Amino acid sequence: MASPGAVLLSEWTKIKTVRSTVVTLLSAFVVTVGLGAVICLVTNAQWNSMSDHDKLTFDATNTSFSGIFLGQLAVIVFAVLVVGNEYSSGMIRVTLAAVPQRATLLLAKTAVLIALVLPVALVTAFTTFFLGQALLGSHGVSLGDRNVLRAVIGMALYMTLIAVLSLGVGFMLRKPVLSLGLLMPFFFLISPILTAVPKVKTVARYFPDSAGRRMSEVVLSNDIPYGPYAAIFVCLAWAAACLLGGYVLFKRRDA
Template sequence: MTMAATTAVLWAEWTKIRTISSSMWTLTAAFFSTIGLGALLSVILGGEFDTLGAAEQAAFDPVMTSFIGMGLGQLAMITFGVLVVSSEYGTGMIRTTLAAVPQRGLLYCAKAAAAAVPGLAVGMATSVATFFVGQALLGDHGASLGDPGVLRAVTGAGVYLTLMLLFAVGVATMLRKAVLSLSVLMAYFFMIAPIFNFVPATRKVGFFFPDQAGTSVMQVVQQADGPPYGPWAGLGIMALWAAASLAGGYFALKRNDA
């Protein structure tokens, strides 16, 4: 496969993505919902900071406060990742795509890359905008980009959203149906993961789940009951989850017919 042919496949996959209006709207939703919820909580906590106890003030993380809306951004990124894959299966166009590009590994890599590039761009724009809006609303209780750990948290937040998108791409490729993929992912992130996080007996296991591990990179103030690893290690665990999901998607695409 020549470089020109590879570029053509990449361009074709990008064309598919940008012509699906629903997928573009999910990226827009990721941006505005994350900023909006983060801004709301920043206003509330900024006004009530002085009423907090000494221990609560010491544990206050202004950066993580502004990133509280990442849950909504994550949901939008997951939806985007699922739509990138499932739209072709839903319309039956996957048969035409596989006939045009029989090298399934190339097709899969191109599809993942075509999704990751705009995902990373939106993820980084979202994290930067969310940080500056949140810190401005926190006023004297906010942090600056030059404070220890802040640049890492802001950069890591954008990477985290991109990894979550790729995780969803892998899951959707394995399951192929949009409703099924979203049902499984939503059930995990909004039911199973929170249960593991809040039940003391399973909390230590939950630290190694993708969302819990990945969000640790956004924390600047270390919490007493936090995970037993550092922020970059947490993002690394999330990256392993994304890689495992993508690998599962590749083998499913290679083995199954359209």
């Protein structure tokens, strides 16, 4: 029976030495920071042409995070590959022979995933914020302004929870293509469409991407019926549900 410490060390070694780990997490940083910077630059240039209403409701912090919902694509890919690569290569059989305790293995993978994603997410969120505010010029805000720090940390938490959610889906579906084939349409097609459909948008407002948007807001919009702190629990519930579903199937199925 492998000790939890040994399992953690093994998972840490496996994940951090895979090339896709560096590539995908670096992509998340570059895309999020880069797209956010472009949007802030364009917003500042077009400020005088904006309506009075848009100026009054302008959320400088949320604007700087405009690229994070594209940057999460890389985080989703990373999390799916953490488990999907082992199934695709057949290494999962070796892993389970060494660590037959499936709950221990799943928790170890989750812990290592969080240990890798959270620091990257924090660096990404703070870099995106500071660069975005600099490009917004006089229309920007400072980190010490009310609720700004909460929004910045909220975005880092969102990225991390999306990674955990995706890991759970990876355990459920096992194959990277199937997992990405479910997650990508959900975040980039199904959720945005349902949010705009009157009869179902109430439910869609509780999807994780809607909660993530609420977490990044300082000037709260009226289309989401809960606050930023409740949004954290919405994302946490999604991540926990997917991870639990992954564990149930992981425990019942053969490698």
